[in-house]
Amino acid sequence: MGVIRLGFVEVRVTDLDAAVRHYQGSLGLEVTGQANGKVFLKGWDEWDHHSVVLQPGGVGLVKMAFKVEGDQDLEDFEKRIAAWGLTVSRVHRGEDFAVGEGISTELPSGHVVQLYREMETLGVGTGTENPDPWPEGQRGMAVPRLDHVLVTAEDPHLFARFFTEVLDFHISERVVPQAGSDQILGAWLFRTNTPHDVAVIPGPNGKLHHFAFYLDNWYEVLRAGDIMAKTGIPVDVGPTRHGITRGQTIYFFDPSGNRNEVFSGGYITYPDFPCITWTADQLGKGIFYIQRELNDRFTTVLT
Template structure:
């Protein structure tokens, strides 16, 4: 795990009302605004040290503009670039500061049409806590007080092609997958990781270039309950929750930002290792895999069908 992709670096999402989105992510989610330009706002959680993990970009529609993963070294970046070309990706070099406060990197498209970037360096901002003798959490957190970004889930018309590409070209590991039946191996959906969480990215069936959600980590279940209170106090549209996933074992609330991008607050789950056996879910048990508490099929179709 000490080489190649390290973790999810940032997601860049389109929002229709930049100020409305900024207020949501700062005042309700408790993120820190690190910079603002004419058409973008840069945000980070209190427990993140890079300059940003979320970029909000003004647009006429919601959705994912791009995702960027942080790589350990420039040597790793060169190796991954060669591997991407070997697997047929068309590479565009990204120069330093082409992404605000981010060093040079590479950009390419997944088979699903999503834009992905890899980078090594981002300007250091520092956590909201000191590095010497820190308290467990900073004073003055607003709303949910989300510490960091955790993962994202995208949709694809042919999920297995994007899953295969991420695993072969970028060395992602699979923690769990959905298959037709117990004897099937071809994934209908999959949860992939490069760090130690059950997923840094997941892929489900749906439209190409679709964003199902991106998620914020919360440290414990009580934080999830508090998030539910905060959403209700602020009339945030909640999609599902509090729920539990069979897949990943995480506990969750799904909700929408003002532009209609689905977000998630997520806690629990397990530590994932590259050598762990892949967990299989058969389609007939998928409802339980997604919502362990309320596994009603009609919920699942509405939930998985709505993307931006």
């Protein structure tokens, strides 16, 4: 029971048509619906109706939504969020296209977190009976699924406390000021078996750093980079490896300036995963393992 995964991110885009061309054409997501001016998309290996929602006007994150396993979870989390001192509101079936009952809260960092139990199901691109490994008609990077979201908060420690104390997330890796400190400057948090479903680094409240899509392997990350070059997508960093998560990565930007990532690899986590600690003086290596230094965009370019 509890949160089972990051279900969808809803993001603002300045130019909806350009955004659809990017997410559908270059990343290879499938448009699964349009309603209330928004466009809904999913990856070929996702079965729920959508994992990305594009909303016209501006940039940045409208909300991150996590799927929970049971109806009881919504009631339990409603009480636990309120007991933690935050305001919780009910999201009724149909308020979000193709999404069932849910609850929503705004964190002290200004980020909106929604929990829901049900979403309309469309099925994976390969089907579930004697499936082939990948479907026909793939486009661009052909990302199979959404992987994680990273945001900035003025108090990353408090952000991590909400996810661990209220939503039962575990911390795979954390950045502390110096050895021996328990003050969290950055945290990578999981409920699935991946290194992270959500992560936080220091920065202004309410901002999006990036959301990431999974790729199977290092070669696919390189190939995704080829597609970025062929289609004129601005690259931030990569291809390279993260020290934190061990993942292989390219950061790049959508047509509105929201940062995306293609991410592959990384280790498996379990609830008893021993938390990895990075000291702030090694952060360059933690973020970009090969270059071992942060570029001037990493902590400042946000939407």
